[in-house]
Amino acid sequence: MFKYTRFERARIVGARALQIAMGAPILIDVPEGITPLDAALLEFEKGIIPLTVIRPS
Template identity: 60%
Template sequence: MSSKLTRFEKARIIGARALQLSMGAKPLIEVKEALDPIDIATLELKKGLIPLDIRK
């Protein structure tokens, strides 16, 4: 099975994490400038820090 995420899986993970961030979750990366939750979630995904799993 491939460990690469599809674009739909990426969108779902980023959306779920962005919702958590907008509801007050602490970012897992250091945020130095004003970013919206989607940008923060995208950066977390690129660094592999998002604590969410996808079952295929």
């Protein structure tokens, strides 16, 4: 998996958690009652968050 900075990681997980909170489907199997942030963190750890980071060269 690509090495992200702590700022990129925070932005990716936060954006995905917001998507999940707004009703986007969760891409992994998670237990009932899990928070959107925890679900986003699990997706990030598995490397399946559908977001891309573009760094300026």
